[in-house]
Amino acid sequence: MGIQISRLYRRFGTFVALDDVSLTIGDGEFVAVLGPSGSGKTSLLRILAGLDQPDAGSVQRDGHDLLALDARRRGVGLVFQHYALFPHMTVAQNVAFGLRVRPWRLRPKAAVIKASVETLLRKVELDALADRYPAQLSGGQRQRVALARALAIEPRLLLLDEPFGALDAQVRVNLRGWLREFHRSLGITTLFVTHDQDEALEMADRVVVMNRGRIEQIGTPQQIYRQPATPFVSRFIARGQALSGQVQDRHLHLLGQAWSLDGFDTEDAHEMTVHVQPEDIQLAPRYGDGVKAQVIGLRHVAGTVRAHLRVEHRDEPLEAEWNERDWTRHGGAAGDVVDVHFQALTVFGTDREGHVRQRVTIHPPHAGVSVAVGPWRRVEV
Numbered sequence: 004m005g006i007q008i009s010r011l012y013r014r015f016g017t018f019v020a021l022d023d024v025s026l027t028i029g030d031g032e033f034v035a036v037l038g039p040s041g042s043g044k045t046s047l048l049r050i051l052a053g054l055d056q057p058d059a060g061s062v063q064r065d066g067h068d069l070l071a072l073d074a075r076r077r078g079v080g081l082v083f084q085h086y087a088l089f090p091h092m093t094v095a096q097n098v099a100f101g102l103r104v105r106p107w108r109l110r111p112k113a114a115v116i117k118a119s120v121e122t123l124l125r126k127v128e129l130d131a132l133a134d135r136y137p138a139q140l141s142g143g144q145r146q147r148v149a150l151a152r153a154l155a156i157e158p159r160l161l162l163l164d165e166p167f168g169a170l171d172a173q174v175r176v177n178l179r180g181w182l183r184e185f186h187r188s189l190g191i192t193t194l195f196v197t198h199d200q201d202e203a204l205e206m207a208d209r210v211v212v213m214n215r216g217r218i219e220q221i222g223t224p225q226q227i228y229r230q231p232a233t234p235f236v237s238r239f240i241a242r243g244q245a246l247s248g249q250v251q252d253r254h255l256h257l258l259g260q261a262w263s264l265d266g267f268d269t270e271d272a273h274e275m276t277v278h279v280q281p282e283d284i285q286l287a288p289r290y291g292d293g294v295k296a297q298v299i300g301l302r303h304v305a306g307t308v309r310a311h312l313r314v315e316h317r318d319e320p321l322e323a324e325w326n327e328r329d330w331t332r333h334g335g336a337a338g339d340v341v342d343v344h345f346q347a348l349t350v351f352g353t354d355r356e357g358h359v360r361q362r363v364t365i366h367p368p369h370a371g372v373s374v375a376v377g378p379w380r381r382v383e384v
C-alpha cells in the first residue's frame with residue numbers, strides 16, 4: 004500500500020514552496036528527492052514528518068490520513084544534515100532517548116531499552132563506541148548514531164534530509180554504499196532528500212526530481228538519466244547542453260547534418276529544445292569524418308577525460324566526456340581540432356505555456372552507432 008501524497012500545496016506568503024505535488028511511495032521503497040536549493044525538498048519532508056501542515060492536499064498511509072496524526076504518532080524516524088545529537092549524552096544514551104521519553108505506559112523496561120540500543124549500535128557498527136560522547140566521534144560516525152537514534156522507535160517511515168551534507172567527499176561515498184545495504188537489510192520505507200545527483204542516482208530505487216516546488220519527473224535512476232522528461236531534468240541530471248538548429252522537411256539541420264525527426268510532430272510544438280549529453284559527443288573513428296571541434300580545455304577525472312570543445316555556430320563551449328584510453332589512443336592535445344560524432348540528441352517540444360508535450364531521442368543519419376543489447380553483446384545498427 005505505502006504512502007500516497009496527493010496534490011500538496013504549501014505557500015509562504017506569496018511564495019509557493021510546494022505546487023501540486025503528488026507521489027506514491029511503495030512499502031519498503033528507497034526514494035530520493037533531488038533538486039536544487041530552494042526547490043521544496045525540505046518543505047515536503049517537514050510535512051510528512053508532522054513538523055508543518057500543507058495549505059491543501061492529502062497524505063495517506065495504507066489508506067489512513069497521515070496528516071491527521073501528530074508528529075509523535077506518525078512512526079517517523081528523522082535524520083538531518085546537522086547531527087543534532089545531544090552533546091552531554093553518550094552514544095548509547097542518545098540512541099535510547101526516543102524510547103526513554105515515551106509516555107510511561109508505552110515506555111519499554113530499562114533492560115529492554117538497553118538490549119535494543121545494543122542491537123542498533125551493532126547494526127550501525129558502532130557497538131564499540133557506546134560510551135563515547137558525540138564530540139569524540141567522526142562526522143560519519145555521528146550520522147550513524149543519528150540513524151540508530153531515528154531507528155530506535157522502530158519507525159515505519161525513515162526521512163533523511165541531506166544526511167551526508169556536512170561530511171567530506173570520501174566519507175559521503177562510503178556512507179552511500181553502507182546506507183544502501185543497510186536499507187536492504189531493514190526494508191524500511193525511506194525518503195532521502197539530496198541536491199547531489201550522484202548520491203540520488205547511485206542509491207535510490209526511484210528518484211523524484213523537483214524544481215521550483217513542482218515535480219519535474221519521477222523514475223528509476225536510469226530513466227531519469229537516459230530519458231529526461233524536461234530540459235530542466237536533462238540539464239540538472241545528465242548535463243544536457245542546448246544546441247541550436249533549423250527544422251525543415253521534418254528534419255533537424257544542425258552542425259552540418261540533417262537528423263530525421265520521425266516520431267516528432269513539429270507542427271504541434273510551439274518551441275523546440277535540443278540537448279546533447281557530454282558522453283554522446285564522441286571522437287570520430289576517422290579523421291575528416293565528423294563535426295570539427297577545437298579542444299579548448301581538458302580535465303582528467305578518474306579514468307575519463309572532460310573536454311571543452313569549441314564548435315561552429317555556438318558561443319559557449321560544449322562539454323564532452325571521453326574514455327581516457329580512447330583519448331590517449333587518439334593522441335591529441337589541448338588546442339587541437341578533432342572530429343566528433345554526436346551519437347544521440349534529445350528533442351523536447353513545448354506548448355505556449357512552456358509545458359513539455361513531446362520528447363524524442365534521435366540518432367545521427369546513417370551512422371554506425373553501436374548499441375548495447377543485453378549486458379554482454381554489442382551490435383552495429
Ligand SMILES: Nc1ncnc2c1ncn2[C@@H]1O[C@H](COP(=O)(O)OP(=O)(O)OP(=O)(O)O)[C@@H](O)[C@H]1O
Pocket residue numbers: 015018019020038039040041042043044045046047198
Ligand atoms: N518558514 C518559511 N517561511 C518562508 N519561506 C520558507 C519557509 N520555509 C521554506 N521557505 C522557502 O520555500 C522554498 C523551499 O524551501 P525548502 O527548504 O523546501 O527547499 P530545499 O529544496 O529543501 O532547499 P535546500 O536544498 O537549500 O535545503 C525556499 O525558497 C525557502 O526560502
